[in-house]
Amino acid sequence: MTRSDARRPPPRRLRRFVLRLLGLAVAAAVVAAGALAVLVVATPSVADAADRVASQASTHGAHVETTVPTRVAAALIATEDSRFATDPGIDPLGVLRWAGGTIQGRSDAGGATLDQQLAKLLYTDGRQDPLAQAEQVGLALKLAHTYSRPRILELYLSTAYFGHGYYGVTAAAEGYFHRSPDALTWPQAALLAGLVQAPSAYDPVVHPDLARSRRGHVLARLVATGMLTEAQAAVFDRGGLQLAAR
Template identity: 35%
Template sequence: MKSLWSAFVKLLVLAIVGGALLATVAVLMANRQLPSLDALTAFRSTPDYVPLRDFPRDLAAAVVAIEDERFYLHDGIDYVGVIRAGVANLSDELSQGASTITMQVARNFFLSRQKTYTRKLYEVLLSYRIEHAMSKDEILELYMNKIYLGQGAYGFADAARVYFGKSLEQLTLAECAMLAGLPKAPSANNPVVNPRRARQRQAYILHRMLELGKISRGEYDGALLEPMRLR
């Protein structure tokens, strides 16, 4: 019995070591095939690109609150968020997902939507590379200019015009929260197509902003009461 247990332990150790070696080789090979980040630099030079300072403070806060509340703390992969999202999603379909803002930037610029282990590995490695090459504000800026928000709108400046007929500086807190609810599901949370669900998502985001100390109780109450005025 003792010899059988010893043999099992040895096989287990060999399997772990072998798995670790295979994973290391896979990472090294994937790293060599990663695309250059020149596309990010080029995108930041396009005519309609909006610097982060020109986005309303409430809009940036709403986006971080719902998409990646630990954005300024993690290194591209939020392991705490992955665990929390996995637990929360069992009971709350409005909870935030596990993909960080950096991972979404990597996906939107370089990767397909195909759900494979290989694509996920590239997404993780690209996220680490982006985090080491750019500041957090630059990454958030890229995200807010690139993300698809439904109705043919790419980026929040475009979405402000499409949904509300406004420029960024004219957006209210309520409108910022509604726009921030679009990235996860641009069709399902679209206020034009599904105003009721868009309102639910908006209220959830405002509540998260209140919990995180990004807005006051008075601002929260006022935003909830604001009527939705679409373009």
């Protein structure tokens, strides 16, 4: 017997180890599926999502979107939820990270999808405590099952806050740039998409340097997702914020 053979674990022991790992994986999957089923049952219906959007739009003087501005949507998806087109409303790995962080007492949203963010805006009053985040997971699954991907984007872009008092993408596009959302340039669309994460912190009127840095991140994400070339992004990143005169 060679030295390498002596170090190799016996086949029977290796099989038991692999089977044990498979058993743990199956058990974890069953528990996770059960937990998601409970969340779906325990959360309210999302059939009234459009009514909630209309109510919030009325409160904030926002415009209810009926079309999706292509560049803003691409920038938003690239930055906030790159698997938006195919995910089931949640990112399973993100949910597992959130669950693990919650168990360990850490505050970790786990990479909330656009569906989860919409659920937060419409159903949990923007809360980010563990209970609210759990509710957002169940609601996101329902939203993704009930509405098409373009419809989710319309609802989100009608409701999201873009800083400086602007609710909804139309108010933000007109307020910052004096343009309609579908007429925005790539740098302008990237700027708006970057705002939803922290609208006050990245407000381009109040914090132009932070807004420009955040826009650079969004442009890099657009390169990563194939929407822009590195050369295009570099040119856009060198330009100013293109805000309308005030």
